[in-house]
Amino acid sequence: MGGKIASLKVLKTDKSIKMIMALAIPAMLENTLQVFIGVVDTYFIGKIGTEAIAGAGITNLTMNMYIAFFLALGVGTTAIVSRNIGAANYEEANNAVKQSLIMGVFISLIFGTLNLVFSKNILMLLGAEEKVIQYALPYFLSVAVPSVFLCIMMILSSALRGTGDTKTPMKVVLIANIVNAVLDYVLIFGFGFGILGAGLATTLARIVGVVLLLKKIKSKETKIYLSLSNPWKINKNMLKSIIKISLPAAVERLIMRSGQLIYGGMIIKISTEAYVAHNIAGTIEAFSYLPGMGFGVAAATLVGQSLGARKDDEAKKFGWMAYFLATGFMMVVGMIFYIFAPFLAQLFTKDDTVIHLVVKVLRIIALFQPLLCATLVITSSLQGAGDTKFPMYVTLIGIWGVRILGVYILGMKLELGLVGVWLAYAIDVTIRGVILMIRFLKGNWRKISIG
Structure with missing residues (x-):
């Protein structure tokens, strides 16, 4: 049996x-x-x-x-x-x-x-x-x-x-x-x-x-x-429901965009080479987001449908499974970043200083793929449940309270340059990833009404 x-x-x-x-x-x-x-x-x-x-x-x-x-x-x-x-x-x-x-x-x-x-x-x-x-x-x-x-x-x-x-x-x-x-x-x-x-x-x-x-x-x-x-x-009631869910998601993205503008300006002040390397590393890093975004779509859809069918445990299961599957994909991408960092950097520039910086950054990124994955997939799972306010608050704390402050302290004051910038990024991703996973684990999102 x-x-x-x-x-x-x-x-x-x-x-x-x-x-x-x-x-x-x-x-x-x-x-x-x-x-x-x-x-x-x-x-x-x-x-x-x-x-x-x-x-x-x-x-x-x-x-x-x-x-x-x-x-x-x-x-x-x-x-x-x-x-x-x-x-x-x-x-x-x-x-x-x-x-x-x-x-x-x-x-x-x-x-x-x-x-x-x-x-x-x-x-x-x-x-x-x-x-x-x-x-x-x-x-x-x-x-x-x-x-x-x-x-x-x-x-x-x-x-x-x-x-x-x-x-x-x-x-x-x-x-x-x-x-x-x-x-x-x-x-x-x-x-x-x-x-x-x-x-x-x-x-x-x-x-x-x-x-x-x-x-x-x-x-x-x-x-x-x-x-x-x-x-x-x-339909005023339906419009209110859409605004209730969409507005925090919009604010979250604006927080992210405005923060990027601020710390982007800080990186320019570090050096031109640092800014160029930052943009190249960011372009390469975008490919690691693709699995997380794809599985995030799956998580949002299946979590929402499961809650609609009153299958709360199934919703939680789909969220975690999507996260672990996405993490597997993103860790493979991270391994590629770590091993082939010099080759990837050389595809974009021949400047040795810039290449050296890009390699360092890509290897930092490679180590934090599981937590980066949490900021993508777990956020999508919560949003699929209609819980958009919590990710907004976490992004506000992470971008403005951790990343921008970290870029200023590590990158500029301690003169770690671009490495300091991306260490601040890693700390931000770690804190946000852990907080989001705790939120999903507790399951408060299952009680959120979309009406």
């Missing part, structure tokens, strides 16, 4: 792993493809000139702030949709998507109008010189003004993930990649539009993505069939 029970547990565990992997792998690939869009754009814009790259970079600084709000809306959408899908309340899930879209379109149209009216002022405020503004302005107007399409694309993708469909967003981003790459070449060089062509290519690729996602959601193949013909009414 005991043997049968044990074998049933193994079968159930195997099934749970398969469910997590089925969601996480497409999500990982989607995140990789999202990164690749930026790489392709940078490649083609780089052919235009240095000022063009600078212009696109300044535009992306602004877009990152807007994306923080769009991502937060996505968090709220996924949490509410997944909870209602788990409870088999498909009408409420459908309503959540409608209300998220109404809010998202409203916010992004405000952003778009401000971008249109104050475009040059915004670029000047960000410190762009006149030469750079000549390139930045057409790109800014063609990407930042129609940001509504990016917002809709992100909300619809989040809604589908909430139902357990991570394959469709992945396929859509793949098609958007192809459209973007082809249009980049055709519009920049074929029609001679220059950087304006790059901006138009990006926006047109997003429009294609929106059309494909809408087609999927209108196909009745999903659990959130979205009818565009029926009247859409504002």
Whole structure:
């Protein structure tokens, strides 16, 4: 009898792993493809000139702030949709998507109008010189003004993930990649539009993505069939629920972004080589985030659905399993960072001083992958449960109370330079990772209402 029970547990565990992997792998690939869009754009814009790259970079600084709000809306959408899908309340899930879209379109149209009216002022405020503004302005107007399409694309993708469909967003981003790459070449060089062509290519690729996602959601193949013909009414209670979950997630991302700007300025003061090495290390490190983000999507979806089905223990199990699976992937990435650090650094620069710094940093990063994973996957698990305030507070303490202070003390006062900066990062990740795991272990998040 005991043997049968044990074998049933193994079968159930195997099934749970398969469910997590089925969601996480497409999500990982989607995140990789999202990164690749930026790489392709940078490649083609780089052919235009240095000022063009600078212009696109300044535009992306602004877009990152807007994306923080769009991502937060996505968090709220996924949490509410997944909870209602788990409870088999498909009408409420459908309503959540409608209300998220109404809010998202409203916010992004405000952003778009401000971008249109104050475009040059915004670029000047960000410190762009006149030469750079000549390139930045057409790109800014063609990407930042129609940001509504990016917002809709992100909300619809989040809604589908909430139902357990991570394959469709992945396929859509793949098609958007192809459209973007082809249009980049055709519009920049074929029609001679220059950087304006790059901006138009990006926006047109997003429009294609929106059309494909809408087609999927209108196909009745999903659990959130979205009818565009029926009247859409504002539901104040649902909007309050979305704001309740999304607002702390938005604040958390703004805390992160603002903190990055502050300690980025500190690193510049250390030395130019340190700043260059920091950016190279950060670019390489981004690849270690991909497994964590992918499994985070799986965790958020399955935790939310399990809570909706009133299976609290299952929700906890999915969260921990997603974390341990992601940690395995990220530790492999960490080993690659540690062993091949010199080779990876040399892909980006030939400066020996910079290479030496990048190698040191990558080896620090390699040692802290399990705790970095906690800040990604456990945060997503909590957010999937609707617990977005706690991660926000933890991020505030970690970024402003630990990392920025640590960069100042270790990097500048104790003159450890870039090594001190990344030691502060490691301390921050350790503290946040441990606090988040304790929170998840205690299980208070299971009692949070999304209504």
